[in-house]
Amino acid sequence: MLRLEPPGSGPRDVWVHGVTKLNDVAGLAERIEPEVKSLGYDLVRVAMIGGTSDPTLQVMAERPDTRQLDLSDCETISRRLSEWIDANDPIEGSYRLEVSSPGIDRPLTRLKDFADWAGHEARIGFAEPRDGRKQFSGTLEGVDGEMIRLTDKSGAAHSLPFSDISSAKLLLTDKLINATAPLSTDGADQIQMQEEEL
Secondary structure: EEEOOOOOOOOOOOOOOOOOOOHHHHHHHHHHHHHHOOOEEEEEEEEOOOOOOOEEEEEEEOOOOOOOOOOHHHHHHHHHHHHHHHOOOOOOEEEEEEEEEEOOOOOOOOHHHHOOOOOOOOEEEEEEOOOOEEEEEEEEEEOOOOOEEOOOOOOOOEEEEHHEEEEEEEEHHHHHHHHHHHHHOOHHHOEEEOOOOO
């Protein structure tokens, strides 16, 4: 996965003694979102990755108009969140802050993502089986209320409840690559290739 990290950001040890535990990622996302939105970006996902050996607070965001970020966007968000973290001490222990774009085969985390990316292929996972399956792949057909519509490769149509989805992401296809061509290649030499944490 491509991760954009502002020059000089590197690993950042933050020693804080706040009340929010690392496993309360949803609560942390709610607190981070207003900071990201105040800069004109949309928050896509907040996750703790890297396990205990390399705990990393990963913040994915995007410009509403382009669904992308460039290096200067990452720097802007990283600066604001670093200041907010220093002022609010939301997490206990040492960790890195990583600000990144969602990437091409992006996670789908909001109901609107499934509508925005209709016509593209996705993989949707559930913690509990639905119709004997925990995973569905196919073409997104949009949303109907709180239900995600998807057509699989056999042509079967599925209506999947958004509230039960445990994970979802776009699948890399030529159509998706063409739809997400980079706005600029400036700073491409500073992009780090890292394996996605699952």
